[in-house]
Amino acid sequence: MSELRRLRYFLAVAEELNFTRAAARLHLAQPALSRQIRELEKELGVQLLERTTQSTSVTEAGRLLQERGQELCAEADRLWRDVRAFATGAQGKISIGYSASTSYDTAPTLLAALAEAHPDISVTTRLLPTAEVVAGVAEGTLDAGLVRCPPPTPQLVRTFVRLEPQGVLMAEGHPLAEHSEVDVAALAGQTVLLHARSDNPGHHDAITGIFERAGIAPRLRERQLSFDVAHMPVAQGNAVSVVGASVLPGLPAGLVWRPLSPVSAIEIHLLTRGGTGQPVTARLLQVTADTARTHGWLRSPS
Structure with missing residues (x-):
């Protein structure tokens, strides 16, 4: 030069x-x-x-x-x-995939924090089924992915983001809505809406594990839509659903959420590629850690 x-x-x-x-x-x-x-x-x-x-x-x-x-x-x-x-990593591009369940609160909060901390980072986001998020990060079409209960994948690094309390989502006229919390045993006679196990085996097993530990076997109804912001079967009173507390900020009218008793929580992780990520990924990981700490996401619910 x-x-x-x-x-x-x-x-x-x-x-x-x-x-x-x-x-x-x-x-x-x-x-x-x-x-x-x-x-x-x-x-x-x-x-x-x-x-x-x-x-x-x-x-x-x-x-x-x-x-x-x-x-x-x-x-x-x-x-x-x-x-x-x-x-x-102060400047660059990053593509982040996230599942529908993280789109209510976790992903928006994290993306807003990243934009505030590093405005020169250009972020591309994609809302995808969990399996596609995991595959995208593994194959390199995504730089990072935010999902519940991801399966073990050798080439991916899992960063614990949030321990999310679970509760029952139901129509406001449902008998269980009269209580401030719902005993898991009360779901024994209910129809529970749940994603197919093939969509996310880890999450499916985590939810059914809650029932098994309580010694109950509610009727399981498989979701027909991977992303249903209106929660139609629940809103129509045909089923209830066990979902995380992050659903609360955007809860449609006519639906209520009550925490489960005893307390149950499900993990949300950020997936990245081990040792091959671009420098901007390190910035995302730092923002993720700061955001989780600020919002108390890593504390066990009581």
């Missing part, structure tokens, strides 16, 4: 119109500065400065180089800053 360095030397002289002042500004000996300017003129095949014992002036060719050179140096400075920022 000797040409760029010589260009900066020339611009200093062109601004100062004095070799002594320019050399002091550049922390360079005056003879060395004069030599660099002569080398630049020789390389370009044109005189850039007119020098006399009394004064220094810029030639017409020099004025062209001064005008365009300032733009070039400014752009080079921006490029260097951008590359350094990319190397540290």
Whole structure:
């Protein structure tokens, strides 16, 4: 990059119109500065400065180089800053996939925190079934994924984000809605809406495990839609659902949520690729840790 360095030397002289002042500004000996300017003129095949014992002036060719050179140096400075920022993760692009269950509160809160902490990071998001989020991170089409109860995947790193209290979602006229909390045993005679096990085996087993520990076997009804913001079968009074507390902020009218008793919670993890992620991923992980701590997501519900 000797040409760029010589260009900066020339611009200093062109601004100062004095070799002594320019050399002091550049922390360079005056003879060395004069030599660099002569080398630049020789390389370009044109005189850039007119020098006399009394004064220094810029030639017409020099004025062209001064005008365009300032733009070039400014752009080079921006490029260097951008590359350094990319190397540290302060700037760059990241694609994040998240499952429907994390879209109510966890993902929006985390994405907002990332945007506030690192506004120069460009984020692309995709709402996908859990299996597709896991596959996307493993295959590299996603940089990170936010899901409940992810399956063990050797090439992926799981970062614990949230321990989410579970409760019963039901129509407001449902008999169980009269209570401030719902005993798990009370679900024995209920129809419980649940995703197919193939969609997310870990989450399915976590929910059915709650029933098994209580010694009950409610009727399970498989969800027909992977993402149903209206919770139609529940809203129609045909079933109840066991979901996390994060559903509360966007709960549709006519539905209520009551925490389970005894307390039950399900883990949410952020998935990343071990050892192959880009620098910006480290920034996401730090924001995730800070956000989880700030919101008390890692505490066991009581």
